Amino acid sequence: MTSRESDSGSEPVRCRSDLGRRVSLRREQLGLTREEVAARAAASSGFLQYVEESAAEPGIGFMLRLASALDTTVAELVGGTTELPAGFGKAAAHPEFLVLSAAECRERLSTHGVGRVAVTVDDTPAVFPVNYTVAGELIAYRTAPEAGPAAAAGHEVALEVDHIDDAFSQGWSVLVVGRARVVTDSYESRRLEEQAHTAPWAGDGRHEWIAIHPTQITGRRIRVMGARAPSRETS
Template sequence: MNTADGHHRSDLGRRVATRRRQLGLSREDVAARAGSTPGYIAYVEERLPAPGIEFLVRLANALETTVQDLTGLTAGSPQGEGPAGNRPRPEALDEKECWALLDDHGVGRVAVEAADGLDVFPVNYQILDGKVLFTTTSTSALALAAAAGAEIAFEEDHLDEAFRQGWSVLLVGPVRTVSDPVEAQALRDAAHSQPWAGDGRDTAVLLSPHRVTGRRILVPGAPGTADGSDGREP
């Protein structure tokens, strides 16, 4: 644990740091956007600040999000409740882009044919050499599917609520249980995070996708579009 993590004492600080990393911004970048200083951005991320609403608005704009999202007021709300963006443009993603968006690890969803029908649930995942690692309980629907060599679907998405755009990636392929204990332990050791659901999930399952597809919805003027690199009006 580094010093910054040790000093994290507020949900606001965690959300600011997470959003900044999602955008690939340094503290200097955020400070320049928000009319602040890198030292104060560090203070917001690492300590227990009580910034005024004016600064929170500037900070939310700098991080291309909302004050409600930064302060956690929308944490328990379903995503995507707002209206569609102005002139949304869908586009297909190639396989290379899909893997880049999945990045190294995160939380997605799997769809598995269970004993009583189709089951969909969230999972932590780790990307390893073109495969997807999950760790689960030995009696879970995912583990049973892997033991049978069944095919599953895995999906991750991201929504940018502020600009009504986002992306979705879908992987389809067979899963297998890693039965060799040495290989399974090596895979678990390579994972960056433990399952959020807690202990007892020590069965390693690998997805080898034969289909990798995705799509993105872009809104003109929003970040990531040719006419909106920073999402701000000229």
């Protein structure tokens, strides 16, 4: 469950179900107010608030209208696709392929997120998901000394971060290339710990910081003309 500020900007509220969390997140991705979505779904804003903040179980009729209002599917809203890879949506009729500038790439990397680091383990290419943190010019992540991502230390590596929007068949991808090292300075490690927004999702025992010094940051974006842009794009 996640907390967020209410539309009135007063007391924070908590989404008390996965459905409420997904509805709220999707609405915010599209930059829509609760009133706008409620009007599209032929419902009251009060009922939509109830769906977002409580353990509601709406009927299929409302769910179909709500999915249409949010340009997604009922399966997406109820979490039916959470175990499937992104990209099940059909290709859009008129996509636009764009090259991102370095500044746009850094904006999408933002402060933290989940990316995939490509390393070589026992002479075999491997890719591992990691929770990364942006610390100034560095991209850093925590791992265990014996884990696969630790093999990046002392080598030129690649880290990819992307965002896929199945509802609009659009998204972006940023590639960071640079040399990685183990962070051995206690002050630097402490600074990274303080800046980290989350602990590694894989659990405890991952206290070794690997820092990547980017020498190249490139990105691509697929945009669909006519699709509403989210208020902000995150990883």
